[in-house]
Amino acid sequence: MSLFPADITAMAEGIIRDFTVAGLMVSTAESCTGGLIAGALTEISGSSAVVDRGFVTYTNVAKIQMLGVQEETLARFGAVSEETARQMVHGALFRSRADLAVAVTGVAGPTGGSPEKPVGLVHLAAKSRSGKLVHSRMFYGDVGRTEVRLATIRTALEMLVEIA
Template sequence: MSIFPADIEEQAKRIIADFSARKLMVATAESCTGGLIAGALTEISGSSAVVDRSFVTYTNQAKTDMLGVTEGTLAAFGAVSKETALQMVHGALYRSRASLAVAVTGIAGPGGGSAEKPVGLVHLAAKARAGKLIHREMRYGDIGRDEVRLATVRTALDMLVETARE
């Protein structure tokens, strides 16, 4: 029995099987999910052939130290922004052996939101080393911390699949 909901477990199983067959490796750069994306993937037997590494960068300093997000980006746009998500995904690829990476940064709640950046706002980026780059701004709403985090995992897994399409 998985610690994740059945739909996430099934998506992770499909990714591990497909990426393993295609010899694709993944890196994750996670803020608001705190490692749940990597956790969902590594829940699956055989994931060591696919998951290279995960960066859990909860603080701005961690984003800078581990992923190379610039202090200028954080000052100008904030941790929860398209710009930060894009720098996170680039940093994860640059600092790993992965062929693709996904990065997430957002406000899971219950606090921390504002009118401009409400609870439930998450920026996700996925990039293939070969070049395909996608960004999504999701506004899941104030649906509860656990649900925002799980919704983010679902979107991130979908984006990995989309990025891996040739």
């Protein structure tokens, strides 16, 4: 029995299977998901062949210290922004042995939202060492903290497959 819904488990199984065959390793940089993307991947037996490491950077200080996010970026655009997600994914990729990385930062709720950055807004970025970079601005809505986090995991796993 998995800790995650069946669709997330199936996606993670596919990534572990396919990335093992391809010899690809992954790192994650997570804020609003608090390590759940790495958790979904490591729930799968054999994941040590694919998952290099995960960075849980919930605070701005952690984003700066662990991932190299620039203070100016956080001051100008905020933690929940495309610019921060891009810097997070770059840091996760180049501060690891991974071939691919994914980063997420958002407002899971139920508090913390604003008119500009409402609950349910998440920025995701995925990057490969070959230079491919994708960004997604997702608005899942004020559907509850757990649902925002699960939706974010699904999108992040899809993005890893997309850039592989």
